[in-house]
Amino acid sequence: MTPLSSQTRFAAEVLPELSALLGDRIVTSHAVREQHSHGEGMPDSVLPDAVAFALTTEEVSAIAAICNRTSTPLIPFGAGSSLEGHVVPLRGGVALDLSGMTRIVEINADSMDCRVEAGVTKEQLNEELRASGLFFPVDPGAHATLGGMAATRASGTNAVRYGTMRDVTLGLTVVTPDGRIIRTGGRARKSSAGLDLTRLYVGSEGTLGIITEVALRLSGIPESIASAICQFPDLESAVATVIAALQIGIDVARIELADDMQMRACIRYSKLEGLEELPTLFFEFHGTPAVVAEQVEMMQALAGENGGEGFKFANRPEERSRLWAARHNAYFANIAMMPGHKLIGTDACVPISELAACIEATQRDIAESGLVAPLVGHVGDGNFHLGILFDPDTPAQRRAAEALASRVSLRAIAHGGTCTGEHGIGVGKIGYMETEHGPALDVMRAIKAALDPNGIMNPGKMLPEAKREH
Structure with missing residues (x-):
């Protein structure tokens, strides 16, 4: 038969x-x-x-x-x-x-936590929280679901102050591959009871089970918020400003870097006025009015010492929203810059001390490749991104784009970092797991085999197959 x-x-x-x-x-x-x-x-x-x-x-x-x-x-x-x-x-x-699972199960304002179904978006949650004086701070930029954000251990522009999904996830409801329903973690802010299954599933990218509910830590809406922008003659000066700010302890909620090519795309797409196509830092400060004013003053002085010019800040919500919308629309701005081209987006993360050297080497690599690849990053925690554009009808360009993305990943690992700070592995970065993790990869495979023995959960992602002995 x-x-x-x-x-x-x-x-x-x-x-x-x-x-x-x-x-x-x-x-x-x-x-x-x-x-x-x-x-x-x-x-x-x-x-x-x-x-x-x-x-x-x-x-x-x-x-x-x-x-x-x-x-x-x-x-x-x-x-x-x-x-x-x-x-x-x-x-x-x-x-x-899971996008239809949009129920906000509970909000505990006094304890500053909540439980939501996996299909709830961060925008939906923050709209629901508005009247409580609380907000959910993890902001990866995409219109993402909270279940997906937990599964990929998402981060974003606020991570330098508020942390990533790893830091704000208190517990999960997970369906195992064989259909069992389990709950991990709880509402307590710390626990020493048993293995930390919550952290095991956060970042597992759907390879170990299905996250259906997420319990989250919330934050209070700051009394005062101010955004600022400053432009620099070169990337080295901008990165030096970031490193100095972190070293002296300026409490910045967000620090974003855009290189000259990224600014060109954003200026055109978001119709930004009064800005030049120069390396640019975006800042946001949270706290009391007095604290925010002090932070802005210190950052302005520090930027000036490193050649920063045109320091502007905004307190009004509509001005801040417009400024950050331009940053969040960077992906679409890059696509619009070269119609008909495709984009490979890649990210890497390195120790702050290695950031300047890694970005400088990456910029040289982009120039030598002949490709257009705007750079933007959450540089407050050493994370940066490339949007590598290529003509899909020209195979050589695609190969060059993939080779450039590969070198970015390997370079970050060589600088003591990781091939991805927040995008995750998926299939796009599976080739770097052996280089980054070495023998620890076998332990990850063992966990996968134990929890998903039939290999049904998102096969072919995150964990490369073990090399067979001949």
């Missing part, structure tokens, strides 16, 4: 069970499958066999049990904003869309 193809087997054995469970929320139309075939930042896509739209943790549990029993790949999908191919269904299977 001829064995069934994977698609035929899926249609015959898996789809009927999922249809009985979800009805019209299991979708096989080409348009919906195409929407779930890729994220942002990677040029390639693969169609899933079907897309399942779950609305409860119990439904996710039932879907996982079916997929595990039938050895069907299961790929969690939030907003699709990930940048390293995390949501690409490399081996087909079911794309599990």
